[in-house]
Amino acid sequence: MAKRIPLGVIEGFFGRSWSWQQRTELASFLRQTGYDYYLYAPKGDSRLRSQWRQDWSPHDWRALNSLRQHYRATGVKFGLGLSPLDLCGPQGRTDGASLDTKVTRINELQPDILALLFDDMRGDTPQLAAIQTELAHRAAALTSASKVILCPTYYSDDPTLEKVFGARPKDYWETLGSSLDPAIDIFWTGPKVCTDHFTRSHLGDVAERLQRRPFLWDNYPVNDGAIKSKHLYLKPFSRDRADIGDLLAGHAVNPMNQFNLSKLALASLPRAYASANYQPVQLFNELLEQLCPPVLRAALQEDAARFSAEGLGKLTPEQRAHLSEHYSQLADDSGMSAEVADWLAGKYTFDPACLTD
Template sequence: MAFRYGVIEGLYDQQNQWSWEARDAYVSFCTQKGFDFYIYAPKDDPYLREQWDQPWPESTFEAIKALGLKLQQSNVRFGMGLTPFNVRELNRENRQQLKEKIASINQLNPQILCILFDDFSNEVDCLARVQTEIAEFIAAESSAEQFIVVGTYYSKDPLLQRVYGAMPENYWSDLGQSLDSRFDIFWTGDHVISLGYDQTSLQEMTDHFRRKPFLWDNYPVNDTDWLKNRLRLYTFTGRPWQLSDWCSGHAVNPMIQPWLSMIPLATLSDLYQQKGQFDGHASFKSAARNLCGIELAAAIEENLICFTEEGTLNFSDFTRNRLKKTFSKFQSEAEQPFVREILSWLKQ
């Protein structure tokens, strides 16, 4: 399958959930920017994680179904991410529960199904083999056309081993060997939130996985406690266009703020389309103007350091009030989604 890039909604923040209006806005955004897919995988949807064995409320189910249909009608592939939380083996009970869950997901008709073993402990022997068995069981029940797995250890970041214990010896190689080649494998890089990627590190994981890694890129993510005070609005850096040769795909995880996330996400499209001609700063300026309008874009650029580097925790009352006054004056319908997010962020 050819290299493809798109969006994965992986927000992990119960207090800052995306609205269905925002998700609908991503249908046209992905279409306009040439994104191949949109994967619905918010970690604050309990029916994809801790309560995966329970059905969605009817209103939520219908909203997901409508989103998927809109995406597919716009030629953007629709994906979902399921975390079989606390399934440590396949027994009679959870096999039946998984069958029922996948039957429900099949009604939503995703073209991509992600099977996510991240962010919960898997204290079992032969971890890679067990996860492979679970993934293959789910895939056998699914009508999706593409499957992507996230392992428990999805990065070289020592944080994962501090939280989940020591990684089993040869885990990455065992996962790559046991998983059928039809599965892609997500990888966030040397860190959970990586500053960039290089060919040497990605080739190492290609050797382990026996296939090119599929990037789960946690930029411009800001849902961690140490990043909530920043708006990561700037262009993608540290990501050469040659990733399209080194990886099987590239999924980017946005911020708490869906509309403001569109600014950096738009630059990813430019990166892959312009390749060696890509100018990151010019791309940022163009994306901001096209999305926000000339005047609001200029105000965002003028205060970019405040958003991306200084952050609300370091603002003086003077700076906070100045920014509030600056952005409150933008009142047009097109400007308002972006301005509301800025003003809400300033209240932190």
């Protein structure tokens, strides 16, 4: 059985965002299923990304404050993911005051976790590791959060990252690992951006490079990429997740755009860490029974494998229309059938801003 480490959900996907109501509802689900924290980092919040220097609108700031208060009341830790990407360029280092202003504003929420996210940016920049270390130390000195996590630009061995974001600077990981305060964790997605299977040897090697245990950013069951958006990943986490906890600093799950359907996979991860005899196949049936009304349970038992393996690409327009109508008619309180119907009808469109899959 894996060592128990902090488990959480990071809302870090592209495309159709969750609603404030869904984010609020998630708190009790996380508490009930055994998660420790939630990281608010939606790609659709420009005040954390492209317009990070700007303040939130009064409406969104009130919603964010209300969300944070709800997580505190529920007993689940709360954090935010900030992406000050333009500070990593040559001119950005002269504008550290903007980072100070933003972190000070975030402090008003009294977050438990602050994540600095340097993914989704050009990385072929001289002294990239030194710049990001400097920014992380600056934020860590100012934040009221008790935990700081950095997501590097190259957060995987996957060659896709260099194809999209440029050549990785020489000794990037080793420099980051040796210069970054050991108290700051580093996100890692595995040998691939979306890793199916984790090995102990890989994670041990990563720990040597980063000079600390990696904080796993698990891109299952996320489905926001050009290919993955055509699939629904409903099955529990695979068995390998039950045997890697002692090699990790923490484990964060990036879920699907489909809020309610994500619960099926999410509910399985704490079970993997808690059980010495984790059986994902049997667990799937248990979770269907716990989370789905009977009529939807039967439909997903029949279709889940096809939705995951084959996806929309293998369905004819007629099959999609038929299935969409079928799930629409199931209308249930869980909200899952409506999400399946919308996915089949093409209402979860791919966001081209997502450059990796």
